Amino acid sequence: MVQVPFVRASLLVMAGSLAHACHAESTGARDGSRVANDGPAVVAAGQGETAQPVRDWRWIELELALAAAEMLPARGVHLRERGRMQEIVGLAYLGIGDPGEAIAIARRTDGWRRGTLIAAAALEAARSGRAAEARGLAREALAAIDSYRDWERDAVRVRVAQVHAWLGDTEESARLERGVGEPDQGKVALAVAGAKSGETLGDDEFDAQVRPLGEWIATKNFDLVRNASDVALELYPPAFAVPARRARIESLLADANSQLAYDLRIANLARMAAIAASKGAPDAARAFIAQAEVVRDGAPWILEDDLVQWAVIAKAKAEIGDRDTALEDLTRALARFDERREEIADIFRGRPLRALAEACVRAGDAERARAVYALALAEGARNPNARPRAVDLVETIASMVTTGIAPDESMRASMRATREGLVDPW
Helix, strand or coil, rough: CCCCCCCHHHHHHHHHHHHHHHHCCCCCEECCEEEECCCCEEEEECCCCEEEEEHHHHHHHHHHHHHHCCCCCHHHHHHHHHHHHHHHHHHHHHHCCHHHHHHHHHHCCCCCCCHHHHHHHHHHHHCCHHHHHHHHHHHEEECCCCCHHHHHHHHHHHHHHHHHHHCCCCHHHHHHHHHCCCCCCCHHHHHHHHHEEECCCHHHHHHHHHHHHHHHHHCHHHHHHHHHHHHHHHHHHHHHHCCCHHHEEEHHHHHCCCCCCCEEEHHHHHHHHHHHHEEECCCEEEEEEEHHHHHHHCCCCCCCHHHHHHHHHHHHHHHCCCCHHHEEEEEEHHHHHHHHHHHCCHHHHHHHHHHHHHHHCCCCCHHHHHHHHHHHHHHCCCCCCCCHHHHHHHHHHHHHHHHHHCCHHHHHHHHHHHHCCCCCCC
């Protein structure tokens, strides 16, 4: 195992200046929400072709992440984790505008996640208007199903059904969704709502989309309630300007939230806040965030989960323009991690740090985010077993690529040292 030095005093130093960072724009940032690589540059494509992105540091680091993922043994529990890490890297490629690389990874991904990753690429093609490509990938995703587990087959089928729902292939979508288990019921409705989110729906069509949500919530089945809330959130933006529709959606979401786990309640309220702010209703947005804080402060979290929720709410505050308060919250959360890190097992420290780094990016402090990512890399390299080190490395790189935070040279050295140290024991 290659040891990576632990960064100890960094958070204490960071906490002192974080509250003052809100008035200084990060280099390359836009409105404090994105850093320099807001989206990939592309090379113009001919008719019927997909534009090819110009590769930068993100491709280099994702290549490293994929190498780390594929170091995991293709057996037992390691095989399942290997497939999950391959999918994370593939989705990151989709996120930076390189579906070709994502599809190439999907075709060598282990297990049922081959199908879900190909289906994700198909949905991206459908959303981008490449219908023929989307249908071809949808067929390939179905052909990739090789699992004997019902829930794994359902996961692929419902994602392919979402592709057909987006394309308007209603009969095929309904056929694929028929018979799936409760965790996946309603996810096709989510795709339909997304496809129509920019349209002005008539009263009958709106009612047809909303009515089943109340029925799912009334079952008190966790999966159906969660899926109902996801669909309601997709319908919320176009309903916002119509008081009766807005009230109906908000009532459904309140009913759903009362039955959901605390973290899902906070995530839903944060998204409602962002939607309200985007519709010119800052007071409503702040009210939703205040509700999220009540949930956070009243729930019995373990420390790592509590820090994640502080990050979620800080990010929500930044998204509605309350950057000063967001940065103050991040100062407090980072100080708590520094003071109490020993309460968190080393394999669980990376997750809250990644969440806090992502919130720093959203709040406009790219350099602070980079320092927190550096700490996440150091913490992720501490476990003596290779599997958790590989997982942390892949997840941290994917997060950095998604937020646009390029590593500095010391971080690159840390990542490569971790990758080189991925040997037995796993």
